[in-house]
Amino acid sequence: MAEAETSIPIPEELVREPVSEVGQMSQWKLMRLRFARNRLAMTGLIGLAVMYVVVFLGPFLAPNDYMYQNTDYIFGQPNSITFIGPDGRFSLRPYTYEIATVLDEQSFKFVFIENRDKKVPIRFFVRGDPYTLFGFIKSDVHLFDVDRPQRFYLLGADELGRDMFARILMGGQVSMTIGLVGVALGIILGSIMGTASGYWGGLTDDVMQRIIELIMSFPTVPLWAALAAALPPISATFTALHRYFLITVILSLVGWTGLARQLRAKVMAYRQSDFVQAALAAGASDARIIFVHMLPNAASHIIVVAALAIPNMILGETALSFLGLGILPPLVSWGALLKSAQQVAVVVQHPWLMIPGIAVVITVLFFSFLGDGLRDAVDPYSI
Amino acid sequence: MARYILRRSGYMFVTLIFVALIGFLIIELPPGSYLEFEIARLRQLGGDMAPDQIRALEIRYGVNDPIYLKFWKWFSGFVRGDFGRSFEHRLPVSELLWERLGFTVLISVLTMIFSWVVSIIVGVYSATHRYTIPDYAITVLQFIGLSVPNFLLALVLMVFAQQVLGMEVGGLFSGAYRNAPWSLAKFVDLLKHLWIPILVIGASGTAWLSRVMRGNLLDVLNMQYVQTARAKGLPERTVIWKHAVRNALHPLVMVLGMSLPGIISGETVVAIVLNMPTTGPLYFRALLQQDMYLAVTFLMFLAVLLLIGNLLADILLAWLDPRIRFE
Numbered sequence: 001m002a003e004a005e006t007s008i009p010i011p012e013e014l015v016r017e018p019v020s021e022v023g024q025m026s027q028w029k030l031m032r033l034r035f036a037r038n039r040l041a042m043t044g045l046i047g048l049a050v051m052y053v054v055v056f057l058g059p060f061l062a063p064n065d066y067m068y069q070n071t072d073y074i075f076g077q078p079n080s081i082t083f084i085g086p087d088g089r090f091s092l093r094p095y096t097y098e099i100a101t102v103l104d105e106q107s108f109k110f111v112f113i114e115n116r117d118k119k120v121p122i123r124f125f126v127r128g129d130p131y132t133l134f135g136f137i138k139s140d141v142h143l144f145d146v147d148r149p150q151r152f153y154l155l156g157a158d159e160l161g162r163d164m165f166a167r168i169l170m171g172g173q174v175s176m177t178i179g180l181v182g183v184a185l186g187i188i189l190g191s192i193m194g195t196a197s198g199y200w201g202g203l204t205d206d207v208m209q210r211i212i213e214l215i216m217s218f219p220t221v222p223l224w225a226a227l228a229a230a231l232p233p234i235s236a237t238f239t240a241l242h243r244y245f246l247i248t249v250i251l252s253l254v255g256w257t258g259l260a261r262q263l264r265a266k267v268m269a270y271r272q273s274d275f276v277q278a279a280l281a282a283g284a285s286d287a288r289i290i291f292v293h294m295l296p297n298a299a300s301h302i303i304v305v306a307a308l309a310i311p312n313m314i315l316g317e318t319a320l321s322f323l324g325l326g327i328l329p330p331l332v333s334w335g336a337l338l339k340s341a342q343q344v345a346v347v348v349q350h351p352w353l354m355i356p357g358i359a360v361v362i363t364v365l366f367f368s369f370l371g372d373g374l375r376d377a378v379d380p381y382s383i
Numbered sequence: 384m385a386r387y388i389l390r391r392s393g394y395m396f397v398t399l400i401f402v403a404l405i406g407f408l409i410i411e412l413p414p415g416s417y418l419e420f421e422i423a424r425l426r427q428l429g430g431d432m433a434p435d436q437i438r439a440l441e442i443r444y445g446v447n448d449p450i451y452l453k454f455w456k457w458f459s460g461f462v463r464g465d466f467g468r469s470f471e472h473r474l475p476v477s478e479l480l481w482e483r484l485g486f487t488v489l490i491s492v493l494t495m496i497f498s499w500v501v502s503i504i505v506g507v508y509s510a511t512h513r514y515t516i517p518d519y520a521i522t523v524l525q526f527i528g529l530s531v532p533n534f535l536l537a538l539v540l541m542v543f544a545q546q547v548l549g550m551e552v553g554g555l556f557s558g559a560y561r562n563a564p565w566s567l568a569k570f571v572d573l574l575k576h577l578w579i580p581i582l583v584i585g586a587s588g589t590a591w592l593s594r595v596m597r598g599n600l601l602d603v604l605n606m607q608y609v610q611t612a613r614a615k616g617l618p619e620r621t622v623i624w625k626h627a628v629r630n631a632l633h634p635l636v637m638v639l640g641m642s643l644p645g646i647i648s649g650e651t652v653v654a655i656v657l658n659m660p661t662t663g664p665l666y667f668r669a670l671l672q673q674d675m676y677l678a679v680t681f682l683m684f685l686a687v688l689l690l691i692g693n694l695l696a697d698i699l700l701a702w703l704d705p706r707i708r709f710e
Binding site for chain 2: 213214216217218219220221222223225226227229230231232311315318319322323324325335338341342344347348354357360361364365368369
């Protein structure tokens with residue numbers, strides 16, 4: 001074919017004319033181009049990339065260790081930053097104020113007042129609490145901090161005087177990965193179950209569909225909670241990290257059903273298609289048909305379903321941890337941080353305890369943008 | 384139609400038996416029992432139990448029975464309406480269950496109605512005003528509605544109601560009516576409190592359903608029969624509501640069953656923040672305290688609620704769409 005085409009003489013002016021390359025692009029390249037054109041989706045992608053970098057550099061970016069308890073700054077408010085130096089003129093170096101603890105005589109609570117006359121310089125790349133980055137880089141240099149004895153609280157402190165900024169970044173490491181790991185497990189389970197169900201049909205299909213219906217007939221959060229309550233308590237042999245992994249397993253145990261259903265429909269459609277019939281006639285094995293002919297075709301679909309499932313997993317983890325059934329100390333997650341903001345009275349007095357919620361909303365929003373963008377990008381009929 | 388309903392109900396009962404089995408297994412899974420919890424508490428207070436006493440209690444509650452026997456004891460009782468006793472509250476589970484379940488059903492049904500009405504209106508509006516500023520605003524709201532955890536929304540709304548509207552927040556009744564017998568005034572008081580939970584629980588479902596509605600209607604509006612209706616000179620209102628919307632509603636009924644788990648799950652979580660007398664707070668507490676009969680009964684009834692909702696959704700769909708009932 002190709003030779004026959006080239007042998008036809010083509011007029012010179014037609015050859016010079018710029019030709020759209022669209023016809024020669026691979027399916028994946030077309031998807032990439034369609035995705036890159038979607039501004040919302042690109043916002044999601046770049047935003048998430050930035051957030052992942054920030055949360056994993058957390059110990060370096062935050063001035064305090066996330067476990068450091070400051071009994072002198074319980075429920076302390078965020079420190080303010082000013083660019084007016086002690087000499088009253090603009091300075092490039094930011095300053096904060098000295099904190100004075102005063103007993104409020106009406107409520108008999110300690111309140112923290114910034115002494116506007118005493119400015120404390122914020123220094124960059126200073127030594128402070130030691131930390132380990134990515135599990136192997138040991139350091140004690142922080143991006144910014146103030147001179148001791150003062151500590152700097154960008155987003156205030158919690159009920160034990162711990163730095164909310166550091167805790168939100170550390171919580172992000174858990175909250176932003178639990179969805180990914182959970183969805184990865186869900187994809188594996190869902191792909192196996194869905195493909196088997198759609199490919200073999202008959203009794204296999206019936207049994208699988210009944211199992212899926214059974215799982216779907218439980219309300220999700222109560223079921224997750226029941227499973228999470230069955231996990232053993234934190235001990236030397238069962239650490240918070242083990243719990244983290246089992247929580248992801250629990251989230252994916254319920255989450256795979258949707259993917260399995262969608263994949264089953266896809267596989268059933270492919271089974272009737274000409275290319276699978278041809279492969280069957282050529283004597284291809286089941287494994288070859290599934291792995292070489294069907295799964296590559298369904299790959300883009302799987303990615304979309306996975307991307308759209310991540311927000312639900314993140315919200316699920318947040319709800320579980322909020323109830324005290326998810327991530328437990330010493331690990332933190334955004335949901336676990338929000339646990340201390342359960343009462344209106346607390347939130348009204350210490351509104352900065354709600355900031356982890358904003359982090360959840362932004363992350364979920366970005367993942368939704370990303371998922372929607374992917375869905376539109378893989379749809380060959382979209383313009 | 385009757386045959387379809389019968390077959391579907393039969394399915395539901397089989398599913399229920401499996402739900403009971405799995406639910407019981409999960410709740411029974413954690414090592415230890417409420418009895419051990421109680422003994423530990425007594426020891427902490429300085430008291431103790433004689434080994435004989437412990438053994439007597441173990442036999443009475445069947446703590447050391449094999450699991451299939453435990454299941455059979457509980458399940459046979461469950462069918463007869465005896466749900467066992469709550470260890471923590473020292474009451475039969477049924478006394479704790481019905482009122483709370485009633486409120487859960489009430490709130491779930493109202494939330495469902497709310498989210499349907501709102502999402503149809505919003506969906507139709509944004510489909511007929513596509514790419515206008517209100518449509519973009521609605522899209523933004525929909526995205527936010529889907530990304531805010533419902534308990535967070537509950538907190539924000541409560542702070543708003545307390546600080547700006549000056550309302551007494553939390554619970555379903557004001558203090559004066561909480562333990563009062565039912566009266567018109569108490570009912571009005573209930574209505575005043577209901578809007579927050581309905582808004583909070585319905586938010587994400589409404590955001591999603593209105594998105595579905597918008598998409599459906601846009602598809603239908605492109606069809607030729609809509610063009611024909613317009614060409615006949617029908618007023619736009621009739622074209623939209625009589626011709627287009629009716630056909631666009633159909634896929635919405637199909638996802639009706641899918642929106643139920645969200646509402647029931649949402650209700651249980653939000654109830655904790657809003658301090659509502661529904662199933663949620665008691666259920667999660669029972670899980671943490673290993674008060675197993677209470678937990679398993681609540682889980683069971685939440686699943687029953689979901690199954691009945693799904694059954695009704697399927698029947699509604701079959702009634703609307705003859706292709707399904709003659710399948």
